[in-house]
Amino acid sequence: MSVGKKILGLISLALLLVLWGGYVYVFQDVRDGQYGDLFDGRAWCGSPPPSGESYYKKDHLALVVKNTTQGEFAVSGWINVSERTFNKYELGKNELRLRLEPLQSSYADTFLIPEEMKIKPLSRNFNSVNRNAYADLEGRPIRVLGQATKFPFDVYRYGYRPVLYIIKGTERIDLKFRHITTTMDLSNTLSPVQKYNPLDYFNAKSNLVLESDYTPYKSNECAFSIERKGSFKIIVLLLLLVVCLPLMHAFYRDEPAIDFLATLVGVAAIRLFLVGPLKDFHVYGIDFVFGAVILLVGTVTLIKAMRLSAQRERAARSGSTW
Structure with a gap:
């Protein structure tokens, strides 16, 4: 031979x-016929929604992020508004809006354009025991940082600050919601990891920047790094x-x-x-x-x-x- x-x-x-x-x-x-653990592609950040009887009586916003095999991401969700907040901001005549403010993704990133999400008309339940208003968010694609062309070594970064607001006359009024939750409900081939401060989210090192120059993210600011499982x-x-x-x-x-x-x-x-x-x-x-x-x-x-x-x-x- x-x-x-x-x-x-x-x-x-x-x-x-x-x-x-x-x-x-x-x-x-x-x-059980499923590759990996069913919850491998799931993670959440923010303040958890109220539990028990207060679930419908307190204001809370929930966002859900999903993905496709082509590296595209979409966000949907729902919102619960208490009767007190509904009356305070006159949401019967002032449209409730939601913008997603991108988090800074690099040291030089200063020009950040928010993403607008459409909230469907609120369903009022003030005659019930819950005394709340409820609405779904219209799902839409969401911009994430990353290159799908590097598959299977593609890495994505999701970082946004959800802000609810109304337009009253010429004034924009931001609503303060204590309970805002972002859930990553991704394919189990992906592994989302929450980032708690900007330097980890940037994924870049610089001798000119100290960790003390950036404060940790607040509860309403969610940052994730997403990559394929090994x-x-x-x-x-x-x-x-x-x-x-x-x-x-x-x-x-x-x-x-x-x-x-x-x-x-x-x-x-x-x-x-x-x-x-x-x-x-x-x-x-x-x-x-x-x-x-x-x-x-x-x-x-x-x-x-x-x-x-x-x-x-x-x-x-x-x-x-x-």
Whole structure:
């Protein structure tokens, strides 16, 4: 056996061992048909809502942040207003509004544009025991800092300060809600980590800036760093190695044309599973890995086809049987 064949055999054996070892690792992390823990992608910050009988009698705002596989985030939620607050600010004729003020994301970040959220009309229950008004927020996409194209090493930063307000004449009046909660209800492939001070949220070090220069976040200021779980990155690696199996077969086959087709189908299926269908030619970093695998299989297949054709031509000229 030639040196090249031995090296190829060792690579194939190592690939199989990694795939089977990773399969066992992933299998052990499956619980009740769900990969990982159901609450892996959940976290919250702020002041918790009132409990018990005071739940409807006190003012509180709840925001819920969800995500898609394409790295897009959306926020929704609901609001409860007590009768006292409703009458104080005359919310029957003054529209209740909500703005999300972005937190400073870097040392030089000073121009911050708030995001507006639409609050649906308040449903009044003042004749009931609860004596409150309630409304849902209209869900909308929310801007987060990060690059989805770096999948599966994409890291996002969510940081906002929710502020409720009304416009009375020409004056903007901010409402003071003690209970404001932001809940991250993300895919369990993501891991949100709350940040308690700006320096941690910036994720950057500078010898010119001291920790005492920035005060910790207040209860109504929520900052999260969101990244992929390590176990999910292992799954992505395993799927990439699975795509490499047709490449290994192409080295062993004399006529490996079917392996090129298998690679195309495998890449399309895995890409759709991981990041969804191609949208407006939005290319991820992992797409270049897929492209490299397709080119490698295509190159090996074409070279073997050319060599096989040359051998057949030589056999035909010499009159021997192929």
